[in-house]
Amino acid sequence: MSYTIDRVIPDVDFEDVDKRVRQVLADHGFGVLTEIDVKATMKKKLDKDMAAYRILGACNPGMAWEAIGVEPRVGAMLPCNVILREVAGGVEISAIDPVESMTAIDNDELIKIAGNVRDRLSEAVKAV
Template sequence: MTYTINRIIQDASFDDVDARVRNALAENGFGVLTEIDVAATMKKKIDKDMAAYRILGACNPTMAWEAIGMEPRVGAMLPCNVILRETEEGIEISAVDPVASMQAIPNDDLKDVADNVRQLLKNAIAAV
């Protein structure tokens, strides 16, 4: 099982893909709670250059509420990270697969929530 849901966009700039990802996430019930510009951080902290790389911490409040109600410590695995990174092929979008990340938690009800979140993330990435 892979641990991410992936897609490469070849016909757009990094910032355009970023905007499209945020819109698609919003259309599927997610908000972006955090943002990390990894390339800028690496440059600032260790003076290393790298291609554009951004981590968006996406959260679907309804799904998060349900999951936390079932497993209060599941918050250690939230929000759902979505990365955008510049590659030779284009801008790659990768979202965490919540089903894969929740395998460590022995709770069948939580797996159902993870399945729902996975589908919402797949829908969002497909819509970009």
């Protein structure tokens, strides 16, 4: 079973996809709390070159509030990461499947919340 929700956008500029992803996430109630430019980090820390690769830490505050309310330590697994990476012929968007990641926690209420988050993330990835 896949642990991500994926889509490849063909023949596009990486930075254009980044802007579109951020806007679509906002349209679906998510803010970007963190950003890691993996390409730049690998070059700086290891002097290694790689294709563009960025991790966006996306959060829907209302759903995060609900999740923390039913499982206080769930914050260790937040936010929902969305990656953008250059692939042959385009840019791939991959968002974590929150249901898959939350199966490590035995809490049915949390899984229900994660399902709602997955639905929104899935809609967002499709909308890019």
